[in-house]
Structure formats: structure tokens, C-alpha cells
Amino acid sequence: MLPTPEVKQILKKNITIGTVRWDVSLSTLTTMRIGGPAWAVVQTDNVDEIRCVYDVVAQKDIPLFVLGGGSNVVFPDEGYPGIILKLPLGTISTQVRDKNRVAVTFGGGYLSQLAAQKTVDLGLTGFESMYGLPGTLGGAIVMNSKWPAGKFMTGDVLESVQYVQPDGSLKTMRHDELDFSYGHSSLQGKKGLVTQATFVFAQGDQQEGMKRCMEVMEYRKKTQPHGVKTAGCVFKNIGKSEQELHDLPYGSAGYLIDQVGLKGTSIGGLTVSSIHANFFINNGTATFADYQALVEKVRQTVYDKFSIMLTEEVYAVHH
Numbered sequence: 612m613l614p615t616p617e618v619k620q621i622l623k624k625n626i627t628i629g630t631v632r633w634d635v636s637l638s639t640l641t642t643m644r645i646g647g648p649a650w651a652v653v654q655t656d657n658v659d660e661i662r663c664v665y666d667v668v669a670q671k672d673i674p675l676f677v678l679g680g681g682s683n684v685v686f687p688d689e690g691y692p693g694i695i696l697k698l699p700l701g702t703i704s705t706q707v708r709d710k711n712r713v714a715v716t717f718g719g720g721y722l723s724q725l726a727a728q729k730t731v732d733l734g735l736t737g738f739e740s741m742y743g744l745p746g747t748l749g750g751a752i753v754m755n756s757k758w759p760a761g762k763f764m765t766g767d768v769l770e771s772v773q774y775v776q777p778d779g780s781l782k783t784m785r786h787d788e789l790d791f792s793y794g795h796s797s798l799q800g801k802k803g804l805v806t807q808a809t810f811v812f813a814q815g816d817q818q819e820g821m822k823r824c825m826e827v828m829e830y831r832k833k834t835q836p837h838g839v840k841t842a843g844c845v846f847k848n849i850g851k852s853e854q855e856l857h858d859l860p861y862g863s864a865g866y867l868i869d870q871v872g873l874k875g876t877s878i879g880g881l882t883v884s885s886i887h888a889n890f891f892i893n894n895g896t897a898t899f900a901d902y903q904a905l906v907e908k909v910r911q912t913v914y915d916k917f918s919i920m921l922t923e924e925v926y927a928v929h930h
């Protein structure tokens with residue numbers, strides 16, 4: 612159901628600490644820069660206000676989407692006929708656990724790159740691979756975002772999250788409850804909100820940490836297109852067993868797309884990057900239909916050659 616003037620009144624009256632914006636273009640809130648207007652964008656980390664949003668969408672049957680930095684999602688050109696719930700940057704606090712370990716609690720809207728920088732500044736080690744990762748910690752936890760050149764995944768150093776469930780109840784969820792695996796957490800597909808996250812880091816050397824961050828950034832710049840409109844890797848890599856089954860030297864989706872000769876292929880305003888074949892680049896005119904068509908073309912071409920069906924990592928929002 613489309614939101615009504617009554618819903619507008621409820622939000623205006625109840626969201627006073629956070630902000631409400633109407634008719635906001637989703638292309639401005641996503642790194643792929645595709646997507647029409649959202650009916651409303653509510654930005655708040657006040658738990659009562661968050662509950663008010665969950666209440667109103669439940670009572671009035673309104674679509675709700677929780678958005679972080681928008682670096683892993685693509686929205687339709689028609690936009691989103693509902694409420695986008697976003698967190699502000701939020702705060703950071705520390706708690707010494709023992710002489711070697713410090714817990715750091717961040718707001719769920721904290722930028723991943725800034726979080727990496729802060730932990731290094733605090734003389735802690737464990738988050739350097741997050742340097743240069745677009746988006747927020749909330750998104751990185753839900754996606755269990757990973758360092759492309761190594762073993763690091765966001766969930767590795769996560770201790771717990773504070774999570775507002777769609778029924779408005781607040782829950783602390785510990786690492787074990789989040790079922791982390793490659794590109795996966797149990798929070799995916801749920802409509803709740805990670806409002807805070809606590810990670811545990813070891814004491815480290817600040818200079819070494821900064822050096823490692825610079826190496827991470829260098830690697831990103833060398834292997835990924837930079838400063839372009841993209842949502843990062845469109846497809847998930849295949850698993851080790853599938854790679855072995857097909858006797859392939861690499862299991863990365865980018866390798867498979869490269870092998871079928873699709874680098875540089877365009878549909879409308881969207882092109883398969885010639886630097887990293889798993890990145891699609893928007894030249895500024897791409898539509899959601901271009902995105903869907905290019906996804907299908909790549910998936911089908913890879914399937915025809917390798918009999919491997921790639922699955923999407925980027926979340927294309929349908930409603």
C-alpha cells in the first residue's frame with residue numbers, strides 16, 4: 612500500500628531527534644547511482660523513533676528498506692514506494708578487556724573505512740583490511756564483507772550487535788547467533804536494524820597498522836576501478852568444491868566473466884569493467900533495466916561456457 616498523508620503526519624510528529632526527508636532520489640543514496648525516488652527517508656538512531664517507524668509500516672502495510680551506505684544495493688528507476696530507514700554516523704566507545712584486548716563499540720551507521728582508521732589511531736589491530744571498503748559497519752556485518760585478497764571477513768572480529776527487530780524489540784545478538792559464512796549472515800533478508808556493533812581487537816603498533824592500511828588501499832586501487840559509479844562485485848565467487856569440480860585455477864566470479872570475454876561489454880549505460888570483470892560501471896545514464904539485462908547476459912554467458920550459475924552478491928531491490 613502507498614503511504615498516506617496520515618503516515619506523513621505520524622512521521623512528522625514523532626521523528627524529531629532524527630530527520631525525515633520526502634521524495635529522495637535513491638540514485639543519490641547508492642554508489643551505483645541508479646534508482647528513482649523513495650517516498651521518505653528517515654534517518655535516526657533513537658530507539659523510540661526507530662520503533663515508531665517499525666510500528667507505522669506494520670500498521671499501514673508500507674514497504675520498508677534498511678539502507679547503509681548503499682554500496683551493495685541497486686534500486687528500480689520507479690523508486691521505492693515506502694520508507695528507507697538509515698542510521699546517522701553514530702558514536703564510538705572503547706572498553707579494555709585485558710592487557711591485550713580492547714572492545715570497540717561503533718554505531719551501526721559508522722563508516723567502515725573510518726572505523727579502520729580509528730582502530731589504528733587507537734593502537735589496535737584487526738580492522739586494517741576494512742580500509743577503503745565503502746559503506747557502513749551495519750552493511751558490512753549483514754553482508755559479512757570481506758577483504759578480497761585474503762581471509763578477513765567482517766564477522767571474524769565481531770563480538771555482538773545490538774539489533775532492533777521488526778516488532779520493535781531490542782536484542783543483543785552474539786557472534787554465534789549470526790551464522791557468518793562467505794558473503795552471508797543470518798541478518799540478511801530480515802528487516803531489522805543493527806544499531807550498534809562491538810568488535811574485539813588486539814593491541815597493535817600504530818605505524819604498522821597505518822602501513823597495512825596503505826597497502827590495502829594500494830591493492831584496491833590496483834585491482835578495482837576507482838572513483839566510478841559501481842556497487843562493487845555483482846556476483847559471489849564460487850565455492851572451493853565447485854571450483855575443483857570444474858577444474859578451474861580460480862574461483863572468482865571476475866575470473867569466469869573475464870574468461871568468457873565479457874570485459875568491456877555494455878548494455879545501455881552500464882559496462883563490465885575492463886579492470887575487474889565482476890564490477891559493472893554506470894556511465895551516468897544506466898537504468899535498472901540495463902542492470903538486470905547485463906546481469907542476465909553475464910550469468911547466461913558464464914553458464915553456457917562453464918555450466919556454472921553465478922549468484923548475485925549485489926542486492927537488487929524489487930518490491
Ligand SMILES: Cc1cc2nc3c(=O)[nH]c(=O)nc-3n(C[C@H](O)[C@H](O)[C@H](O)COP(=O)(O)OP(=O)(O)OC[C@H]3O[C@@H](n4cnc5c(N)ncnc54)[C@H](O)[C@@H]3O)c2cc1C
Nearest residue numbers: 679680681682683746747749750751753756757804805843
Ligand atoms: C568500489 C566498491 C568496492 C567494494 N569492495 C568490497 C570488498 O572488497 N569486499 C566486500 O565484501 N564488498 C565490497 N563492496 C560491496 C559493499 O561495499 C560492502 O558489501 C559494504 O560493506 C556494504 O555496506 P553498506 O553500508 O553500503 O550496505 P548497503 O549496500 O546499504 O546494504 C547492504 C545490505 O545490508 C543491509 N543493511 C545495511 N545497513 C544495515 C543496518 N544498519 N542494519 C541492518 N541491515 C543493514 C541492507 O538492508 C542491505 O540488505 C564494494 C563496493 C564498492 C562500491
